Amino acid sequence: MKKMILKSSLLVLVILLTSCKDKQENKETLGYTINGRIENMKEGMVYLETSGEDNQVIDSAVVTQGEFLLQGKIQEPLMYSIKEKGKSYGTTFILDNDVINIQGKKDSLFYAKVRGTKQDSIYKSYYKNEFSKIQKIAFPLYQLSDSLHKIDALNIHIEKGRLSKKHQVFMDEKWRQLDSLSIKLTSEYVSKHADAIGAALVIDDRFIKYPNPEMAKELYSALTPKVQNSFYGKKVKASLDLFEKISVGAQAPEFSQTDTNGEIVKLSDYKGKYVLIDFWASWCGPCRKENPNVVLAYKKYHAKGFDVLGISLDDKKDRWLKAIKNDNLTWSHVSDLKGWENVVAKLYGVKVVPTNYLIDPDGKIVAKNLREEELQSRLAEIFEN
Template sequence: MKRITSSILWIAILILFAQVATKAQSSNTFIIKGIIDTVPKATYVATYLQKGNWVRDTIRLDSECRFKYIGKISEPTIFNLTIKNTFNPMFLGDSYVYTFWVEPGKSLSFEGKTGWLAKGTKGLVVGPKKFHLENSDLEIIDSDYKKSARKAYSAWDKNKDKRPDVTWKNIVDSLDTDFILHHPDNYYSMYLLYDKLKGSQPDYPFVEKYMSTLSARISNTYLRKEAAQRIKVNNLLGIGKIFPDFEQPDSLSKAVKLSSFRGKYVLVDFWASWCGPCRAENPNLITAYKKYAKRGFDIVAISLDKSRTDWLEAIHQDQLPWKHVSDLKGFDNTVAKSLFIHLIPESFLLDPNGVIIAKGLNGKELIEKLKSIFNN
């Protein structure tokens, strides 16, 4: 009798653990059941972020243009359906056809519409992303916010000549502040804050100020923690700070340390072979290098390429004589990722002690800066 009771008890415990595990698993799972009004068996590429890492997958429609996709995420994220850009050589990379919010623990119904490919001034471009989505709270919030933003922009645009002191950024900050203060426990509040850390002019003070108003639940999300880390890194990369040392393989696969360049003025330049603006800056960098290399100036270029062939070919084509390093991981490059480099070109000018003395200089600004250094 004791053996039977003991066995029943263990079975009950195992069932309980299985239920808990299943619940935990389902709470992180999202499901999309969809149909796209396009050709049967068409293929789309799905991309989305999960804790800072890009997930890339393939979705293939069946003979009735339907699909089912199951993924796992720890918190809400933006889900992208893309296709290969074969219709406009002016744009690089995949074309984003549908972009919408997905949330863990939810099953979504998606209906993609046609008519997203429109005629642009320089060829065909992806126009408004037409779709119908059910059961995504964040998608509704995002849609409502954007409607409010469009309405606010229209009002601002009509009166901007009368109120030149009010910028569009002031209006956006006001919209964001209002939403965040009224919704401290909503994930979209953190999304709005994190979005302000993107671009060429991140608004760190605004983000720091309003992150403190968020609920404990939102403060425990990955996005909030990453925002805090970005602020910390920005403080480390301020003028007067020592640039963090790093080691990466060069074009000959030999390990190179930034600290080995101490004693020189060094430009740490983030670029890639596929980056048009980066390549356009190279003639200015060549001018600066040729003029000041013998006087104690050097360049360490960190490539965000994935293809070794493309990387080396660009170095050869542009005739770039300085040191080049890369781990060929794209935007997941170890150095770039640790410093939250999401846009290129990006650069840091260091003094002989590795101290940052300038950031984001374009070629002509760099030449002027070097002139002021070496001609004094």
């Protein structure tokens, strides 16, 4: 009797293990199924596209009576989007070999609800929870900073675009506290989901695109080997390798690009000077807000050996030239007018503007992303002490 019970238990265990294995194999064999429903659309077309730098259509489906079906198979979970024909934006999600349900409305698929993909749910949970907490503090801080700038602008003893020392110290501490909270919550998320590609995506979103190489490296090391070797894990690693090449203390990569008159300007033209390589764009609000501070630094220290080289991520020359004139940016400016595809921006790993690098007379990077009072203080250390 005992032998029969033992035999039965072993049989049940074998069945359970086989079922789990079969389920995983079926998932990999069968691929994905996307069941879609679009309200207010009786007929039409939708397209499944890769989501990234080079969007490519990989499949399409006819919408009939508001419903569509897409089936296929992918090698690993990746970001994709489903768009209506003729629309620039759609709903973006991590596609895996799952049964996925998408429900949205015509002309607003961006807000569609996506269910059934575990990897996507894990990734988006960060923005619903951790990032939401960060935003609730960040938004009022931006409003407070703008208010203080308006107050100090009325004071004739404070230079335009600057905060009083008291207000600057106050805001610096507030930003430091927000940064600490962001690092804490994001680190906790990555630790909890180290085996999900959503963790790699969050590292890229928060510490690669808004560069914090030290945190990105620390959190990358916490990922499981499988996630590190995923498409997004490799992407984070490639960015970390690039950051090493353009870190403080490294030799600044040489480059050349045409200026506003079509003349070639090279970084090596500035050898023997301190030069601020300033990545910006006419359409970038924070860049335009920082420009008066850079103008102030240029006027104060140019005669002492300081220069600025503006590199624009614009793609429209007239807007670029207009912004240079309106902001009184009297130093040299270059651009290939390729927007985010700017060759020099890619060489320096620029993910967001404004971004800047301070290069010393020997061509070495001595500081990165100096803004507001920090830029003035660093230049004062160099030229006044």
